[in-house]
Amino acid sequence: MARRKPTVADVRANKGKFQYTMMRTENWEELEAAEAAGIDMVSVPPELLKDARFREVAPSLFAVPGLPLWANDGPADGFLRWGFEMMRAGADAVYCAASIATVKRMADEGIPVIGHVGLIPHTCTWTGGFRAVGKTAEGAAQVYERCKRYEEAGAFGVEIEVVPAEVTAEIAKHTSLFLFSMGAGTGGDCQYLFGTDVLGTNSGHVPRHAKQYANLAGEFERIQQMR
Known part of the structure; x- marks a missing residue:
């Protein structure tokens, strides 16, 4: 039986009931693997989402495109235009690390x-x-206060990164935000990792919280040597 892609309402209703899984995918191969593995959510490059093939490859994945803060052409207006573009392309939510005011502007538009x-x-x-x-x-109080400001601005969730597990767990009890935990323990609502770390294709620094399940970089090197 085919999986049904969750909606924001589904995700919010399941807060505190079970944890979702999320992967950062950079290409079609990783996206296809995430779908086949039963991953729930993916962070994706905007250009991948805008490709007409996206939902053919990832029909059940909750898709979240992100844009680097400095890559936009203006604070609120630039992010708002980009947010509309992503929603038209089929995004389920968007990642935005801009100001609280910018987040509110986007949230006010749905x-x-x-x-x-x-x-x-x-x-x-x-x-x-x-x-x-x-x-x-x-420091913990500042993280919590920032979460409450996002909540008041109408945000759907926050990525909570490299925060002590006990702090994340406590914040989760006192916010309606969906917490995407990256190296912040199991007290959030979703475990989020980068595919490059999990698959062993990251040639740079691998975070301590990342768990490597394969060494594809080594395999690629071995194949190249065989050529």
Whole structure:
């Protein structure tokens, strides 16, 4: 029996009942594998989503495109135009790490928006670099307060990245936001990993929270040597 693609309403209704799985996919092969493996959600490059083949390859995956903060052509208006474009292309929600005001602008137009709290790579200079966020009482309170601001702005969820597991679990009890946990423990509503880390194709730094199930880079190298 074919799986039914979840809606935002489905996901919200299941908050606290079970955990979803989410994978960052970069290409058609990873997307097809995620569908076949029964992954629930995928983060995808916008250009992949806009391709007419997307739903043929991934009919049941809850799709979330993301756009780097500095890649847009203007704060709220640029993200709003981009959000409309993604929803027309078939996105189920969009990732937006811009300001709370921008998120509110998008949410007010009915776009399901996912924000970002904890370690935010492109602005991590404000939190001390690539390190865990929320390890102190003050830091944990700041993560929680940021979540509440997203909630008040109408966001659907947030990616909560590299935050202590106990902090994530406690925040989950006090917010209606859907928490996409990346290296933030099992207390969120979804476990989120990058396909490049899981599949072993990442040639750079592999985060400590990532679990590698294969070494495809090694296999590709072996095949190349055989050629």
